[in-house]
Amino acid sequence: MKDYSQKVKELFDSQLADWSQARDNYRQLDNVKVREISFAGYSIAVQFNPGRITSSAAKVDARSIEARPCFLCGNNRPAEQKGVPFSDDFVILINPFPIFRRHLTIVSGSHIPQRIAGRFGTMLSLARALPEYVIFYNGPQCGASAPDHLHFQAGNRGFLPVEKDFSNPLLCSKALTARSTEAWLWRGYGRGMVTLKGTDDTEIAGLFDRFYAGFARSQPDRPEPMLNILAYITGHEWVVHIIPRSVHRPACYFAEGDAKILLSPASVDLGGVFITPREEDFNKITQADISDILTEVCLSEEEVKKLTSQSI
Numbered sequence: 319m320k321d322y323s324q325k326v327k328e329l330f331d332s333q334l335a336d337w338s339q340a341r342d343n344y345r346q347l348d349n350v351k352v353r354e355i356s357f358a359g360y361s362i363a364v365q366f367n368p369g370r371i372t373s374s375a376a377k378v379d380a381r382s383i384e385a386r387p388c389f390l391c392g393n394n395r396p397a398e399q400k401g402v403p404f405s406d407d408f409v410i411l412i413n414p415f416p417i418f419r420r421h422l423t424i425v426s427g428s429h430i431p432q433r434i435a436g437r438f439g440t441m442l443s444l445a446r447a448l449p450e451y452v453i454f455y456n457g458p459q460c461g462a463s464a465p466d467h468l469h470f471q472a473g474n475r476g477f478l479p480v481e482k483d484f485s486n487p488l489l490c491s492k493a494l495t496a497r498s499t500e501a502w503l504w505r506g507y508g509r510g511m512v513t514l515k516g517t518d519d520t521e522i523a524g525l526f527d528r529f530y531a532g533f534a535r536s537q538p539d540r541p542e543p544m545l546n547i548l549a550y551i552t553g554h555e556w557v558v559h560i561i562p563r564s565v566h567r568p569a570c571y572f573a574e575g576d577a578k579i580l581l582s583p584a585s586v587d588l589g590g591v592f593i594t595p596r597e598e599d600f601n602k603i604t605q606a607d608i609s610d611i612l613t614e615v616c617l618s619e620e621e622v623k624k625l626t627s628q629s630i
C-alpha cells in the first residue's frame with residue numbers, strides 16, 4: 319500500500335483554492351471555541367462548532383433516510399467536490415464540514431449500508447496509506463449521519479486526546495498478547511474501550527473479528543454490534559481503539575428546555591473532543607454531564623473487560 323499523503327495534501331490545496339464553501343468552513347475553524355474539562359488523569363475538550371448541526375441533528379431513522387437524496391452518492395455530491403480514488407471502490411474526499419484542520423471522508427463508490435464486517439481491513443489499509451491521520455468509523459447507530467452509505471472519516475493526528483492518553487500507564491495496560499498483537503484495556507477513563515496494537519494487519523483483523531462476533535451475540539437485534547473505531551499508525555504499528563456502545567444518543571439529546579444538550583456522540587467525542595453545535599450547550603455542559611453521557615452511551619470498563627476475555 320503506497321503512501322497517499324502527498325496526493326491528499328494536493329487534494330486539500332486544490333479544493334481550498336477552488337471550492338469556496340469548503341474554504342469558508344475551514345477558515346471558520348479559526349473561530350471555533352474550545353473549553354477543556356479536566357478529569358482525574360485526562361481531559362475532554364469541548365468544541366463549539368455550529369457547522370456540525372446538520373450532522374449532529376441528522377435524522378437517521380429508516381424513513382427519513384429513504385426520503386432524502388444520499389449526500390455521499392457521487393451524483394448528489396457538490397460539483398466542486400473532487401476526490402482521490404482509493405483501492406478499487408473508495409474515494410477520498412475532503413469533508414466540507416470540518417472538526418479537524420484536515421478532515422476527510424472516505425466514501426464507498428457504491429450505495430451500500432454502513433457496516434464494518436468485511437471492511438475492517440480497508441480501515442487498516444487507510445491508516446497505513448494516511449500515516450498523518452486517524453481513521454475513524456461510526457457505526458450505523460453510533461453517529462454515522464449516512465447509515466445507508468459505507469464510509470470512513472479521517473482527521474489529522476495530534477488532535478484527539480485519546481492518542482496521548484494511550485501512552486499513560488495509569489489509564490490503560492496490556493491485558494493479553496495473541497501472537498504478535500496486544501489487546502489493551504482502559505481503566506478510570508469514564509468509558510469502556512479495548513485497544514489492539516500490532517504490526518500484522520491480518521492478525522489484528524482476526525482479533526477484531528473475534529471481538530466483533532462476541533459482541534454481536536450480546537446485541538442480536540442490531541444491524542451490527544454498536545461500535546466506534548479509531549485507527550492509526552505509530553512507528554510501524556497499528557493502534558486501533560474499539561469503543562463498544564450501548565445507546566445511540568443520550569437522554570439529554572432528546573430533553574426539552576434547559577435539560578437539553580444537543581450532542582450526538584461518535585468517534586471524535588469518544589476520542590476526547592465533544593462537539594456541541596449549539597453555543598448554549600457549549601457554555602453550560604459540565605464535567606458531570608460529560609461523565610453521564612459517557613456512562614450512558616458506552617459500555618462500562620468492566621463490561622468491556624469481560625467481553626474481551628470471553629471473545630479474544
Ligand SMILES: [Zn+2]
Pocket residue numbers: 388389390391428429430466467
Ligand atoms: Zn449513497
